[in-house]
Amino acid sequence: MNAAVVTGIGVVAPNGMNTEEYWNATLTARSGIGRITRFAPDGYRATLAGEIRGFDPAAHLPGRLVPQTDHSTRLSLVAADEAVRDAGLDIGELPEYGVGVVTANSAGGFEFGHQELDNLWRKGPEYVSAYQSFAWFYAVNTGQISIRHGLRGPGGVLVSDEAGGLDALAQARRLLRRGLSAVVTGAVDGSLCPWGWIAQTATGQLSAAEDPRLAYRPFDEEAAGFVPGEGGAMLVLEDEAAARKRGAPGVRGRILGHAATFGPKPGTVPPDDATALRRAIELALADAGADARDIDAVFADAAGVPDLDRAEATALTAVFGGRELPVCVPKTLTGRLCAGAGPLDVATALLALRDGVLPPAVHTRPSPRYGLSVVVGRPRELRMRAVLVVARGLGGFNSAMVVGGSH
Amino acid sequence: MPDLTLDELARILRDCAGEGESAGRDGEFADLPFTDLGYDSVAILETAARLKQEYGVVLTDDEVMEIGTPGRLLELARRQIAGAS
The missing domain is CATH 3.40.47.10 (Thiolase/Chalcone synthase)
Incomplete structure (x- = not known):
């Protein structure tokens, strides 16, 4: 059996909007954690998050995609774009049904859903966007990535909270074993909106600290919860032989x-x-x-x-x-x-x-x-x-x- | 109720469903199928909902699905607006 190799990486994170920017920030310990700016966090138990700030969707995505996508879907599309580019993947040269998409998600397009609930409440049912029909959904990132890149192989989504991202990569590896050439896989998640925030704070596991230096201290005697954030990574996972056959520019590593x-x-x-x-x-x-x-x-x-x-x-x-x-x-x-x-x-x-x-x-x-x-x-x-x-x-x-x- | 123009309809489409794949909003735009312009059925449903809110135009889901082009949508909507005034 051939190994599953990673040939492309795309990152969107609070401290870096592409792979190398994130890696540089990570090695120099540049933090993306701060007080929430996307909504007023006053009155909630937790007020800190790892936000992706200053993201302009129109600068990264076609205009048609903006009204129909949640913030987290836009970010996942940006990460998938980078991963596909990094892998030098030319979809037209691969078997039509040979490239799949598997993502993971914990909440779907919560912020989009929040806005439409707001429209329903303030204005009435006729003002709820028709795009709510899919923009909220757990599988929406898989669908949008699949449509954007013309990936017609098997698609799926794993929903197992924070474990889901690894489970998605594992599912992609299974698909390669069944004969797929490549899978675009990973997860970009986060729902930093009031509707998402009440769901996250309800776990009782979020840090109530207001000072980012004191908020998230795993394995410390003073540990008292964590800070949530938004972002993630998308990878291109390929069968090693298929990657060699198409002349993939490089192998970034292996899922063993x-x-x-x-x-x-x-x-x-x-x-x-x-x-x-x-x-x-x-x-x-x-x-x-x-x-x-x-x-x-x-x-x-x-x-x-x-x-x-x-x-x-x-x-x-x-x-x-x-x-x-x-x-x-x-x-x-x-x-x-x-x-x-x-x-x-x-x-x-x-x-x-x-x-x-x-x-x-x-x-x-x-x-x-x-x-x-x-x-x-x-x-x-x-x-x-x-x-x-x-x-x-x-x-x-x-x-x-x-x-x-x-x- | 103001008259509905092609420019206005194009603006509503952009608001609801984003910039289309063909930027031209001249005569050609009116006769191009929505699918060629990059607008799918959900985009047209969303646009129909906005026409109801702003112009009182009521289109059934079946009508919406069969409209086909911006020009046809404009024609149907203007007929209703004229009938109401």
């Missing part, structure tokens, strides 16, 4: 293994139970044919919620115990991006593998009791072969992915 598990019913185990997450990590390693010693670094889920930090640390030390395994949390610069988090971490891991450098976490002083070697303060140089990415979603979703460099 993946596993997803579902945790026990809440309340039946302690909130810091690590069993299901540990199993996802072990199964991902097994899927990659890798041993714990083959993994050179971890990109952590890093919930910033003490019970969840403890569960992740327990799972990681159980699998990698006794080793000084570097743990990266670049999402301390962007916030946690819902389904966008996993693909952005995978993109970041591929860039880290390429350049032999691990990005630092900011604002956190990792507690020794977790037993993790979190990379903080400045980047750490390290030659690596394989990296583990972990993502967890609300309600028990666990996902783990092993990614390798281009060689």
Whole structure:
């Protein structure tokens, strides 16, 4: 069986609107977290987010797409454009039904939906946009990317909260095994509107801090929640032989293994139970044919919620115990991006593998009791072969992915 | 109720569904199929909703789907506007 190789990367993040801008910001610890500006956050429990600011959709997308798309869909189209460009993918030269799209989403076009609810309430039913029929929907990013690039292969969407982004990449890898040439896959997510914000604050997991330096401090004794954000990454995933055959300009890395598990019913185990997450990590390693010693670094889920930090640390030390395994949390610069988090971490891991450098976490002083070697303060140089990415979603979703460099 | 012109209809289309794929709004625009202009059925539904709000023009969904071109839509709408005044 051929490997699934990443041939294109597209990034939209609060600290960078393309891959290299984001990577540069990440290595220099430039944060995209601040007080919410898109709506007045006064009166909500949490007021900080990783916002993508100054985005002008008309500068990136055809005019026809603007009235029918949510902010997060526009951002996902921009990321997909970059990924397809980076891969040098010429759709016309590939089999008509040979290129698919798989994305993940946690909420769909919430902001669009919010505006249409507002129209319904203030003006009446006739003023609700006909585009509401699909603009709100979880699968809308898959559909719009598919239409924009003429990708007529299988399309799908994974909805498993923050774990969904990794699950989408895994589904794309399955499609390649079934004979597809390429899949545009990943997730761009976030719903920073009042309607989305009440859904996110309802979890009780958001940081109430008003100072960005004190807000999102995973694995810190002072950890008290996380900061959400918007953005993510889209990748072009190809069958290695197909990529070679078409003369793809470059291989950015490989998806080596993946596993997803579902945790026990809440309340039946302690909130810091690590069993299901540990199993996802072990199964991902097994899927990659890798041993714990083959993994050179971890990109952590890093919930910033003490019970969840403890569960992740327990799972990681159980699998990698006794080793000084570097743990990266670049999402301390962007916030946690819902389904966008996993693909952005995978993109970041591929860039880290390429350049032999691990990005630092900011604002956190990792507690020794977790037993993790979190990379903080400045980047750490390290030659690596394989990296583990972990993502967890609300309600028990666990996902783990092993990614390798281009060689 | 003001008269509806082709320019005005083009503005409503742009407002509702964005800039079309053909920028020309001369005589040719009126006779080009909506699909050639880059406007799909949802774009036409959205435009029909706006014509109702601004001009009181009532078109059934079936009528909307069969209209075909901006020129035909203009003709149907103007007939209703004239009939109402």
